[in-house]
Amino acid sequence: MTTAKQSLEKIGKKLVDDIEKGKNPEIELPVRALSNIIYDKKTCTLTMGKNIAKRYFFNVAHAKKFMQTVEVAAISKNLLEEGKHASLRDVFYMAKRTIPNTKVNIVDEQSESDKAIEDLELISENAREMLNINANKMGSVAGKVIIEDQGDRIDWSKLGSGGWSIPSNVENIKFIKANAKYIVYMEKAAVWERLHEDKFWDKHECIIMSSQGQTTRGIRRLLQRMQEELGLPVYVLTDFDPWGIYIYSVLKYGSISLAHITEKLAVSGCKFLGITADDILKYDLKKHFIKFEENDSKRLAQISGYDWFKDNKDFQRQFRMMKEFKAKAEIQAMSARGISFISEKYLPDKIKNKDWIE
Amino acid sequence: MAQTKLTDDKGELKSGRTIADELATKQREISISEFFLKNRHLLGFDNNKKSLLTAVKEAVDNSLDAAEEMKIAPELKVIIDTVGEDRYRVIVEDNGPGIVKEQVGRVFGKLLYGSKFHRLKCSRGQQGIGISAAAMYGQLTTGKPIKIWSKISPKKPAYYFELFIDTKKNEPNITKQEEIEWPEKEHGIKLEIEMEAKYGKGKQSVDDYLKQVAIANPHAHIVYITPEKEIMEFPSVTKQMPKEPKEIKPHPYGVELGMLIKMLKESKANTVSGFLQAEFSRVSPAVAKEICDKAMLDMKTKPSKVEVPQVEAMYKAIQTTKIMSPPTDCLIPIGEEALQKGLKKEVAAEFYTAVTRPPAVYRGNPFQIEVGLAFGGALESEELVKVMRFANRVPLLYQQGSCASYNAVVDTMWRNYGLGQSKGALPTGPALILVHMSSVWVPFTSEAKEAIASYPEITHEMKLALQECGRQLGIYIRKNIRAREQKDRVNLFEKYIPEVADALARLSGGKKESIIASMQKMLKKNMQNIIQEAMNGIEEKKEDDGKKGEEK
Missing domain, CATH: 3.30.230.10 (Ribosomal Protein S5; domain 2)
Structure with a gap:
């Protein structure tokens, strides 16, 4: 088996070979766009299609991206050689410098180095973690679960108000003991704190988990492992807006930019708990609506056209109602009915009545 | 309503006087100056920063007009002086014809007085409100009079004035008038207004305004001293003076009904036909006849005898009569x-x-x-x-x-x-x-x-x-800018090569120098192709832009 380091070396040698033969050096990589994403109806996941793009150095439009790609490849190789890990932000700063005698930076924003790293994953066929590059930790978890991580035993029920903070690489975590019937994953850290303070996981024997905004890979992988290894159902709670539903979509089907590693990340059994349009009506949340902005409407139109939602009657019904409301609502809007309404009434009712969509 | 208690059904007060009588005691003529005192924003004196600009603007407009009327290249000096916090002195001096001493009071101390309102020609000022409003604003905010120096000829003495505006009567109140020596001046006006104001830089500032004046008046020479004692000079770059503005009479198409009524009433002409020909441009006897015929009006009627319904008919007749366009030699473009x-x-x-x-x-x-x-x-x-x-x-x-x-x-x-x-x-x-x-x-x-x-x-x-x-x-952008941008981008390859070579050397374990050499060789060989490819890229982009334009 080739190691990550070897595969990076191989890429370098191939490009030097091109140059020495007088051939415009080229990097091949699968096209990372909706047009090259295939929705597999059998596995219910997104996978990368076969469209290949070529990136040349001697091409005005490609040169800079080419340079960024080989730069992060070289950075990753050094990390592997030294046995150290760097965050996405670290890599950005390692690559960020001004080319002598110009006003041009190799990378100007982190989004550029992040993209180059994602490309590198495709080119080298190695996940980011294998390249010794980690994302920031962003999530928390609590529940009656005991795990082992790097030799430490950790009890998720005894970590005070902050809970356990989920690392970006969860491959080596071992589950020792789990006392839970299901997992509730939520978009908002603030809602997690609410449920944690109310000891929701204790009262209802479950695991609560959150990140801030989009779900990181570490969290997706951890959810996937818990679903498969502990056999727990995963319920997803997000804001009532297109962005919230897309968070669910990424969890369940995979994301467009990371379709190449979907099999390692997709939580294919997860269910969308809310907030649904029906919750809005049932709990009288309309008065806490926030009006749609133009980009909300645009996003809604995009999402409702995705292959994996196109024939899903339940979701299409949600999209239709959202379109009619022309408004969104936050999970926290439920606090208007009492601070612990969500933990004492909303979630228990939803789960008891199996009131979810998938 | 509270009022109903005081009156009976006929709208009379218990005292026997009508409400109208009562109101009449409060109704009086409002002088124009008083009106503007209350509505100074209408004239551009809404706030301190704008007031300073407006004062400078009015004075500069007048000075430029004056010099041009004398057919000499305008030489202006503008000084803004700090007097105290939020208080400035505006000084504007020109080389125009000056103003005879009998007129100074009315020109600067009476609103709606001037030579420009009653004529139609291309001049900067139009209504004769500006400079006296600036003087009044100064008087209102500082209690200081406007100061004026005027000289009309090297052979005649110069005069110095200080004056206030009587806002009730809209009349000048000259508090000082004396003959003075002003040897270095041949002729011209200098005025000084002290006012509450705020000086700033940037957009809508006096600096910006004068710069724009200089652009549109390349024949004028302006020296400007800012409150920070910075001297800004705007030289004249052309000897060509704008041609002399010609006065024209209004064209019938532009007249409004109310104006027509007023003009008829004030006319000294003997007949309506004569009136039309004398007061308007492009009205020949034939056109005058056509208008009168359409309005069913006797051409020989005395203008002041035309009744309002007939004026209305005349007004309508004008709109349906074909009249030659007004003369255009009265316009003075910058060129x-x-x-x-x-x-x-x-x-x-x-x-x-x-x-x-x-x-x-x-x-x-x-x-x-x-x-x-x-x-x-x-x-x-x-x-x-x-x-x-x-x-x-x-x-x-x-x-x-x-x-x-x-x-x-x-x-x-x-x-x-x-x-x-x-x-x-x-x-x-x-x-x-x-x-x-x-x-x-x-x-x-x-x-x-x-x-x-x-x-x-x-x-x-x-x-x-x-x-x-x-x-x-x-045409210019396509020819020059884009081509240069593309060339710049091609030049970037040279800068990128060492960076890419360094990364590749680290990746492959190869030698950086030999990779650089090979890449530079390739660049030289393929330069022409790369530029061509880049240029093709533009052509395609241009076509795309064109299509987008059509869709709209």
Whole structure:
């Protein structure tokens, strides 16, 4: 088996070979766009299609991206050689410098180095973690679960108000003991704190988990492992807006930019708990609506056209109602009915009545 | 209602007097000066910063007009002096004909007095409100009089005045008048107004205003001393004086009913036919007859005897009668060459163009539109372009959004000419656009003379001029800028090579120097192809832009 380091070396040698033969050096990589994403109806996941793009150095439009790609490849190789890990932000700063005698930076924003790293994953066929590059930790978890991580035993029920903070690489975590019937994953850290303070996981024997905004890979992988290894159902709670539903979509089907590693990340059994349009009506949340902005409407139109939602009657019904409301609502809007309404009434009712969509 | 208790059914007070009687005791004539005292925003004195600008503007407008009337190149000196906190002294001196001592009081101390209101010709001032309003504003905020020095000839003595405006009577109150020595001056006016004001830099500042004046008046020489004692000089760059403004009579199409009634009443002509021919331009005996016939009016009627319903008939008849367009030799455009010269001396750019449209007519008033454009050089490349608006060579700094000039710029499709533009916004790019309207009567949207009203004929002419300048710009951009940008990008390869080679050496374990050498060899060999490829890229992009334009 080739190691990550070897595969990076191989890429370098191939490009030097091109140059020495007088051939415009080229990097091949699968096209990372909706047009090259295939929705597999059998596995219910997104996978990368076969469209290949070529990136040349001697091409005005490609040169800079080419340079960024080989730069992060070289950075990753050094990390592997030294046995150290760097965050996405670290890599950005390692690559960020001004080319002598110009006003041009190799990378100007982190989004550029992040993209180059994602490309590198495709080119080298190695996940980011294998390249010794980690994302920031962003999530928390609590529940009656005991795990082992790097030799430490950790009890998720005894970590005070902050809970356990989920690392970006969860491959080596071992589950020792789990006392839970299901997992509730939520978009908002603030809602997690609410449920944690109310000891929701204790009262209802479950695991609560959150990140801030989009779900990181570490969290997706951890959810996937818990679903498969502990056999727990995963319920997803997000804001009532297109962005919230897309968070669910990424969890369940995979994301467009990371379709190449979907099999390692997709939580294919997860269910969308809310907030649904029906919750809005049932709990009288309309008065806490926030009006749609133009980009909300645009996003809604995009999402409702995705292959994996196109024939899903339940979701299409949600999209239709959202379109009619022309408004969104936050999970926290439920606090208007009492601070612990969500933990004492909303979630228990939803789960008891199996009131979810998938 | 509380009032009903005091009156009976006939609207009489218990005392026997009617309400109208009561009100009558409170009704009195409001003097114009009093009116403006309460509505000073109408004249551009809404706040301290704007007041300073308005005062300078009114004085400078008058001085330029005065020198030109004497057919000499204007020499102006503008000084703004700090007196105390929020208090400044505005001093403006010109080389115009001066004002005879008997008139000084009325010119500076009476509102709506002047030589310009009763005539139709291209001059900067129109109504004769400006400078006396500035004097009144100074008096109101500081209690100080306006000071005036005037000399009308080297052979005659100079005079010094201090005067206040009696706001109730709208009359000057001269508190000091004396003969003085002013040997270094041949003729001209110097005035000084002390006022509450605020001095600032940047947009809508006095500095900005004078710079724009210099652009539109390349024949004028202006020296300006700021409150920070900084001396700014705007030299004259052309000896060519604007041609002398010709007065014209109003055209019948432009007259309103109320005005027609008033003109008839005041006319000294013996017959309506004579009245029409004497008071309006382009009315021949035949045209006068046609109007009277259509209005069923005897041509020989005495003008003051025409009843209001008949005036209405006359008014309608005018609109349906074919009358020749007004004469246009009364217009004084800056001219394409002078406009470019003016831009070149004040704006550091790399490309200049200007277009003067042929004269046109709105509501019987002749007018002419000019557009100037500067591009590149030191102009900001990422921002919205700056629009400079002028009316009879006077810069307009406020109310940009409601001005016909601004809207014509926004409505022009600049993307076709190589600038960026979002829908409904000014274009972006390193450019400056100047729009000038010359007319015997510029239709301002308010008394403060800040924005030009959007008559369709005016907007149409502006757009044609803007498009013409845009086409010139588009040709220039395609030829020069894009080609240079692409070349710059190709040059970047040379800079990228060491970086890429370094990374590749680290990746492959190869030698950096030999990788660099091989890459440089390739670059030399393929340079032509790469440039060509890059240029093809532009051509394709250009076609795309073209298509987008069509779709809209």
